[in-house]
Amino acid sequence: LTPKDLEGVTVLVSAGPTREYLDPVRFISNPSSGRMGYAVAEAARDRGARVVLVSGPTTLPAPWGVECVRVTSALEMYEAMHAHFAEADVVVMTAAVADYRPAEVKAEKEPKTAGEKVVPLVPNPDILKSLGEAKGDRVLVGFAMETHAGVDRAAEKARRKNLDFICLNYPTREGSAFGSTHNEVTIVTPEGTSEALPRMSKRALADEILDRVHRILHRRV
Numbered sequence: 001l002t003p004k005d006l007e008g009v010t011v012l013v014s015a016g017p018t019r020e021y022l023d024p025v026r027f028i029s030n031p032s033s034g035r036m037g038y039a040v041a042e043a044a045r046d047r048g049a050r051v052v053l054v055s056g057p058t059t060l061p062a063p064w065g066v067e068c069v070r071v072t073s074a075l076e077m078y079e080a081m082h083a084h085f086a087e088a089d090v091v092v093m094t095a096a097v098a099d100y101r102p103a104e105v106k107a108e109k110e111p112k113t114a115g116e117k118v119v120p121l122v123p124n125p126d127i128l129k130s131l132g133e134a135k136g137d138r139v140l141v142g143f144a145m146e147t148h149a150g151v152d153r154a155a156e157k158a159r160r161k162n163l164d165f166i167c168l169n170y171p172t173r174e175g176s177a178f179g180s181t182h183n184e185v186t187i188v189t190p191e192g193t194s195e196a197l198p199r200m201s202k203r204a205l206a207d208e209i210l211d212r213v214h215r216i217l218h219r220r221v
């Protein structure tokens, strides 16, 4: 039986990719399935938390007992995360937010033209960093994908975004991260300590993350 160790706690989770439309039928995105964030939402619910799940476009059904807010773009995800931040004690940001969006969304489908095409892109806001700036006593957890210098880069991100810890994964490792049912992460703190967890199901990893969140919440009281 799952212990109800997160009763009275509100957990805000982001999941999935964002879509950045160029015109009504084309967008820039990434292959995030949303599975990691949905697993965190379900695990937190089963441990008694109130859960708000802000999800980009995925094929996953909304989990029962979770307040699901569906968004499309990074700007919409930014709005939804900030709208629910005040009530959150814990934020787990698993979403694969697009770093850039087209400078302009064309109202009509862009016709095909001969030769090269250049699309101006503008940076999206860093949602997690903006939440970290207003952290208060919340516990904030991020994810980081790195192909090299993983631990150092992840620790630097944890410091820059004011996180309690960050889950580092390697998208180039087989059977991990994007689209997979399993994941293999190293938990990295802002101080640069790291703990490599074995490959496990995203649900088991969600509980590992929540065990650490629970310890951080209790060290404070």
Ligand code: C5P
Residues within 6 Å of the ligand: 074, 093, 094, 095, 096, 097, 098, 099, 124, 125, 126, 127, 128, 129, 141, 142, 143, 144, 145, 157
């Ligand atoms: O800086 P980087 O994109 O590697 O950081 C990854 C972490 O920051 C993830 O938790 C991701 O959800 C979050 N992020 C965000 N807004 C962005 C980019 C990333 O919240 N625009």
